[in-house]
Amino acid sequence: MTAHTHDGIDWTSRVASLRRAAEIDADAVRVIARRLVRTLPDDPTVVDVGCGGGGMAVALVESLTARGGGTVVLVDAVPEVLDAAVTAARAAATYENDTTTPTVRVRPVLADLAAEQPADIAGPAHLVWASRVVHHLPDQRRGVGDLVAALAPGGWLALGEGGLESRCLPWDLGIGEPGLHDRLAHARAEWFVRMRESMPGSVRLPVGWNTVLTDAGLVEVTAFSYLVDHPAPAKPVVRELVVQQLQWLAEVGAQRLHAADRHALTRLLDPDDPAFIGRRDDVFLLSTGTVHLGRKP
Numbered sequence: 001m002t003a004h005t006h007d008g009i010d011w012t013s014r015v016a017s018l019r020r021a022a023e024i025d026a027d028a029v030r031v032i033a034r035r036l037v038r039t040l041p042d043d044p045t046v047v048d049v050g051c052g053g054g055g056m057a058v059a060l061v062e063s064l065t066a067r068g069g070g071t072v073v074l075v076d077a078v079p080e081v082l083d084a085a086v087t088a089a090r091a092a093a094t095y096e097n098d099t100t101t102p103t104v105r106v107r108p109v110l111a112d113l114a115a116e117q118p119a120d121i122a123g124p125a126h127l128v129w130a131s132r133v134v135h136h137l138p139d140q141r142r143g144v145g146d147l148v149a150a151l152a153p154g155g156w157l158a159l160g161e162g163g164l165e166s167r168c169l170p171w172d173l174g175i176g177e178p179g180l181h182d183r184l185a186h187a188r189a190e191w192f193v194r195m196r197e198s199m200p201g202s203v204r205l206p207v208g209w210n211t212v213l214t215d216a217g218l219v220e221v222t223a224f225s226y227l228v229d230h231p232a233p234a235k236p237v238v239r240e241l242v243v244q245q246l247q248w249l250a251e252v253g254a255q256r257l258h259a260a261d262r263h264a265l266t267r268l269l270d271p272d273d274p275a276f277i278g279r280r281d282d283v284f285l286l287s288t289g290t291v292h293l294g295r296k297p
């Protein structure tokens, strides 16, 4: 079976970056996973759509193991991404009484969420986790409706969307104009608008996520936000992710940044340049994400 995404992003080339992000977010998503599975029935089915590097997949396997078992269904449109998440999730599984039966089963599903119905390929689910994937679908409202259709009665949708722009650089880097990070964030925001506009069949979503969840028939709609905080001096994996994020921002911002900023980025990203960002011990990672929650009556 083949599947594809609609966002023009080469996700296969981003597997290493997704894995690093999963490692860096691990502490935060572990707390979220524990919170989300607390109220589920015994032996629940939990679906992680657009599972990326598998950070939440691992956390879900761990938290379901701690409460006696269940099934984690991982859905992604990119085979290499899905494989990486499944490998990580299965490595986190434990086995019943030294048998080959895992306490938590991990089931991969390769699928394009805009083309296939989650209810058919992964439902009925007691919890659907969809983090930073719905905004990659042409019709986000329809995407949420399809996820709700995959829920069992009483099941929860946890939608990770929005939060605050992550920060990782000191304000004055000593090369180029101070405030590079803010200009990169601005360029990224413009890229995001174009990314959404250029998807075939793209539909605007002129309301907030609470409204989308309520309109989709969910009740008890709420939200909470979480923090990912790796202060400087950051460990190597954080520095590596900062380099990768900067490379990506330099790519998507190439047409939108002033020549002086592009020059600064070339130096910051050159391992042979004394200004190489990967050698600085003052980079950090600070971000927040929001999880929108709703229950199917």
Ligand SMILES: C[S@@+](CC[C@H](N)C(=O)[O-])C[C@H]1O[C@@H](n2cnc3c(N)ncnc32)[C@H](O)[C@@H]1O
Residues within 6 Å of the ligand: 004, 005, 006, 007, 011, 021, 049, 050, 051, 052, 053, 075, 076, 077, 078, 081, 111, 112, 113, 114, 130, 131, 132, 133, 136, 137, 160
């Ligand atoms: C930004 S990553 C989010 C990864 C992870 N959920 C997280 O929050 O860190 C988006 C993920 O959605 C997947 N994706 C994008 N479009 C998709 C689609 N149409 N169907 C299924 N997965 C898709 C990508 O392959 C990628 O793994």
